[in-house]
Amino acid sequence: MREPGEEDAGVLVGGDAYGGVKLTPTRTRKPFKRSAKARRRNVVAAGLLSTGILITTGVVWATPRQIGTVDAGVTVPAARGAENILLVGVDKRDDLTRQQQNRLKLGRESGQRTDTMMVIHLSEDHKRVTVVSLPRDTWTTIPGKGEHKINAAYQFGGPKLTKQTVEAVTGLQINRYIEVNILGFIDVVDSLGGVTVCTPVPINDPKTALNLTAGAHQLQGAQALGYARTRATGLADLDRIDRQQQVISALLNRALSADTLANPAKLTAFVNSTLSTVKVDPDDGLLGLATQLRDVSLDDVRFAKVPLTETNFKAPTGESAVLWNKQAARDMFARINADQDLTKPTPTVTPTPSAKPTAIPPKSISLKVKNGTLITGLGARTKAALVDYGFKVQGEPGNTTKKDYKKTVVRYGEGQEEAARTVSAAIPGSELRKADLKGIEVIVGSDQPKIGKEKASSTPTAKPGATPNTKTATQNICKK
Numbered sequence: 001m002r003e004p005g006e007e008d009a010g011v012l013v014g015g016d017a018y019g020g021v022k023l024t025p026t027r028t029r030k031p032f033k034r035s036a037k038a039r040r041r042n043v044v045a046a047g048l049l050s051t052g053i054l055i056t057t058g059v060v061w062a063t064p065r066q067i068g069t070v071d072a073g074v075t076v077p078a079a080r081g082a083e084n085i086l087l088v089g090v091d092k093r094d095d096l097t098r099q100q101q102n103r104l105k106l107g108r109e110s111g112q113r114t115d116t117m118m119v120i121h122l123s124e125d126h127k128r129v130t131v132v133s134l135p136r137d138t139w140t141t142i143p144g145k146g147e148h149k150i151n152a153a154y155q156f157g158g159p160k161l162t163k164q165t166v167e168a169v170t171g172l173q174i175n176r177y178i179e180v181n182i183l184g185f186i187d188v189v190d191s192l193g194g195v196t197v198c199t200p201v202p203i204n205d206p207k208t209a210l211n212l213t214a215g216a217h218q219l220q221g222a223q224a225l226g227y228a229r230t231r232a233t234g235l236a237d238l239d240r241i242d243r244q245q246q247v248i249s250a251l252l253n254r255a256l257s258a259d260t261l262a263n264p265a266k267l268t269a270f271v272n273s274t275l276s277t278v279k280v281d282p283d284d285g286l287l288g289l290a291t292q293l294r295d296v297s298l299d300d301v302r303f304a305k306v307p308l309t310e311t312n313f314k315a316p317t318g319e320s321a322v323l324w325n326k327q328a329a330r331d332m333f334a335r336i337n338a339d340q341d342l343t344k345p346t347p348t349v350t351p352t353p354s355a356k357p358t359a360i361p362p363k364s365i366s367l368k369v370k371n372g373t374l375i376t377g378l379g380a381r382t383k384a385a386l387v388d389y390g391f392k393v394q395g396e397p398g399n400t401t402k403k404d405y406k407k408t409v410v411r412y413g414e415g416q417e418e419a420a421r422t423v424s425a426a427i428p429g430s431e432l433r434k435a436d437l438k439g440i441e442v443i444v445g446s447d448q449p450k451i452g453k454e455k456a457s458s459t460p461t462a463k464p465g466a467t468p469n470t471k472t473a474t475q476n477i478c479k480k
Contacts (some may be wrong), residue, residue, distance in 0.1 A: 068279035072159035072177035073376045082124040082339055085176040086166050088154070089116030089185075115151060116244065117162075119170060121336045129301045130336055131248075132170075133241045138306070139313055139321035140169045143380040144396055149321055159281070164377040168384045169324075170333045173375075173448070179279040185228075186221035188251065194220045195250035197227060197243070198478035205232035216478055238311060238322070245303045249476035252298055301473040304342050307332065326388055334450075342470045362390035362426065365419045367440040369397040372405030375446065382444045385451035389426050397444075405445035411435040426451055 072086075117134040138150040142165050145156050153165040163174050189195055196218050203212045208226035219227055228247050233239040307328035313321045335342060369386065371379035379397025387393050408430040412420035417432075420440050424430045427442070427449045435441075 067283075069283040070159050070177065070179055070279040070281050072163045072174075072179075072281040074163070074174065074177055074281045075374060075376055083122045083175045084172045084336075085120040085122070085178060086163055086174045087116075087118045087120055087178045087180070088159070088162060090154070090179055090181050117150065117166065119166065119172060119174075119336075121172075121339075124339050127300055128341060130304060130342060131245070131301065132304045132306065132332075132336070133245060134166065134169075134306060135237055135241065135308075135322050137237050137319075137321045138169070139315055139323055140165065141384065143168060143377070147316070149315075149319065160376075164380060167377040168380040171330065171381055171385060172333055172337055177281040184278070186225055189219070189221040189224045192251065192254045194218050195224055195247060195254055196478050197224070197246055197250055199227075199243075201233060203227075203230060203232055205230040207232070235311065238305075238308075241305060245471075246476050246478065249301075249303070249473040250478060252301065252473050253477050298473050302342055302470055303473065303476060304332065304470045330388065343472065360419045360422050362422060363392070365422060365440065366392040366394055367423060367442055368394050369442045369444065370400050371397055372400045372403065372409075372443040373446045374403050375448070378444050378448060382442065382449070382451070386423075386426070386442070389451055391423065391426070400443055405443055407431055407447050408445040408449045409433050409443045411437060411441045411443065413437045413439055416440055 115136055117136065119132045119134065121130040121132075123129070134150060136149065136151040139147060140150050142148050142150075142153045142156060142161065145152075145161075148156075150165060150169065153162045157164075159177055159179060163177055166172075167174055196216060198216045199212055199214055202214050203210055205211075205226070208230045210223065210226040210230050210232075212227070217223075224247055228240070228244050230243075231237060231240055307325040308322050309325040310323040313323045315321045332342065367386070369379050369383045371382075379399070383393045383397050408427055410420050410424045410427065410430050411433050413435065416439060417434070420432055423440055423442065424432050429447060429449060430442075
């Protein structure tokens with residue numbers, strides 16, 4: 001039996017998240033002519049979702065019933081423009097024949113397990129896409145389950161718990177969930193005639209039947225899957241993230257090539273190849289998403305990695321895991337949430353006057369958190385931010401009877417006023433309220449507070465700069 005979080009070499013995201021496309025037939029009278037720039041721009045929505053991002057074909061999108069649905073607990077609609085998408089690659093083998101399992105070197109375990117997770121942010125102006133790969137070995141808190149690898153969330157509670165876990169660890173609100181399966185990736189690569197990748201080191205992995213010399217290689221679907229799955233290099237899962245981002249970029253480049261755009265049969269095969277592998281929440285056919293992406297080009301897609309402090313952490317369970325650099329990761333996701341371009345320096349912000357210093361430090365304060373809204377996972381995200389700040393948060397976040405709190409409230413009992421002021425200072429805009437209770441209680445409102453950061457006087461302030469480990473899709477493409 002496999003423990004939650006323990007898996008084979010995984011699977012790269014596959015599948016076109018937009019569904020099928022009907023190509024408008026060519027007419028003998030005055031055909032509609034689209035500029036090459038517009039065609040390149042429009043196809044960026046069909047390829048990004050084929051591997052985890054967003055390509056649009058600019059023709060007729062699939063109807064909602066052509067795309068599978070899943071309940072991931074997405075209850076808050078995306079604000080106009082900006083949107084956060086959680087894309088999850090699922091290794092589901094039940095529907096594979098014995099021959100397919102043998103060919104793909106997958107083994108015969110039944111059930112579903114998640115391997116690849118990506119958070120995709122679409123900017124407010126619809127002109128930029130930021131893709132952050134979350135290492136599957138991330139050691140984190142899974143709401144209600146304790147500490148585990150992040151990929152165990154799917155095994156514990158499916159899409160809903162996976163979404164809640166990602167929201168808690170990133171601080172981002174997920175507006176859309178997209179799930180894709182293994183065979184879709186193979187079909188997409190094959191429909192485009194393969195992809196070109198460059199490996200800086202030789203790879204010999206019997207588990208995935210992959211044997212490549214260092215350098216450039218043209219890979220077909222099954223080979224590309226092996227390239228994206230293998231962990232047979234020095235940094236294992238972290239190297240695998242590099243390869244996955246390289247393959248995604250190669251697919252985008254291939255999809256945007258004149259060879260694909262000018263070939264209706266190939267374009268149709270590319271878009272239609274993986275309809276059956278895609279599931280989404282909400283069930284809106286992704287039409288709004290396609291509209292948002294109509295102006296995105298290859299240079300507008302940014303790939304980023306989560307900053308880490310330890311790549312070989314020995315977990316209490318005995319598993320090998322990775323630990324995030326919490327401060328750097330929090331800064332990166334805050335920039336994403338603020339719709340900033342990670343490839344550019346951090347904008348200079350005029351500091352606001354600091355609140356009056358308090359006598360009681362956060363590490364000496366215990367409190368409880370309750371969710372006063374209908375926003376799923378908001379309590380867990382707030383708890384994680386308060387813990388990172390230094391407070392001791394007791395137990396798992398509960399829920400209030402009333403669900404209409406618009407403003408976050410810090411309630412405190414007799415003799416707790418000064419400690420409550422420390423808590424309130426960490427939650428900008430929160431309201432202090434004395435109540436008949438023992439200790440301190442934070443009721444999170446729909447204002448979704450951004451927890452402040454405790455100042456460390458001995459830590460030098462970093463100079464503004466681009467977020468490390470960020471590349472555009474163009475920079476990721478293999479230059480033979």
